[in-house]
Amino acid sequence: xxxxxxxxxxxxxxxxxxxxxxxxxxxxxxxxxxxxxxxxxxxxxxxxxxxxxxxxxxxxxxxxxxxxxxxxxxxxxxxxxxxxxxxxxxxxxxxxxxxxxxxxxxxxxxxxxxxxxxxxxxxxxxxxxxxxxxxxxxxxxxxxxxxxxxxxxxxx
Ligand SMILES: Cc1cc2nc3c(=O)[nH]c(=O)nc-3n(C[C@H](O)[C@H](O)[C@H](O)COP(=O)(O)O)c2cc1C
Numbered sequence: 001x002x003x004x005x006x007x008x009x010x011x012x013x014x015x016x017x018x019x020x021x022x023x024x025x026x027x028x029x030x031x032x033x034x035x036x037x038x039x040x041x042x043x044x045x046x047x048x049x050x051x052x053x054x055x056x057x058x059x060x061x062x063x064x065x066x067x068x069x070x071x072x073x074x075x076x077x078x079x080x081x082x083x084x085x086x087x088x089x090x091x092x093x094x095x096x097x098x099x100x101x102x103x104x105x106x107x108x109x110x111x112x113x114x115x116x117x118x119x120x121x122x123x124x125x126x127x128x129x130x131x132x133x134x135x136x137x138x139x140x141x142x143x144x145x146x147x148x149x150x151x152x153x154x155x156x
Pocket of ligand 1: 017034035036079150
């Protein structure tokens with residue numbers, strides 16, 4: 001099967017959009033991910049896939065904690081700001097309202113919900129790493145927010 005058909009087929013699968021944040025040496029890292037999914041109930045596990053070239057690997061390999069902010073449909077700009085690899089990590093957080101979890105990692109404010117996780121396993125899979133995290137805590141936004149959807153290369 002050729003790559004473009006593979007990509008096109010995968011793009012017909014609608015997903016939510018998350019920002020995965022992490023920290024190393026007091027520096028905040030964040031990137032947009034639609035590969036986030038829940039994995040297990042006992043124990044409570046989630047996963048996301050990250051390109052092996054991505055800068056966030058530096059932080060994730062050194063500090064095993066990360067947060068997942070699940071974006072709402074009014075957070076399109078945030079989705080593209082954190083996917084822009086022309087921006088430095090510092091620039092990605094510029095103008096974005098955040099709070100911090102107990103482990104000092106940023107959470108995107110006004111998102112649908114968030115999870116605080118600890119990496120328990122990293123699997124090499126082709127040109128990506130699969131990070132598996134155990135969920136330590138989380139919260140749902142009290143306002144009823146609609147999720148940001150990613151489908152056929154567009155955010156809805
Ligand atoms: C909607 C959307 C979803 C994305 N999902 C992922 C993903 O799951 N994994 C990934 O490696 N990159 C994903 N990307 C691309 C990264 O966000 C982008 O390459 C980012 O610059 C990586 O950051 P880093 O290199 O600074 O760590 C996605 C981009 C968009 C717009």
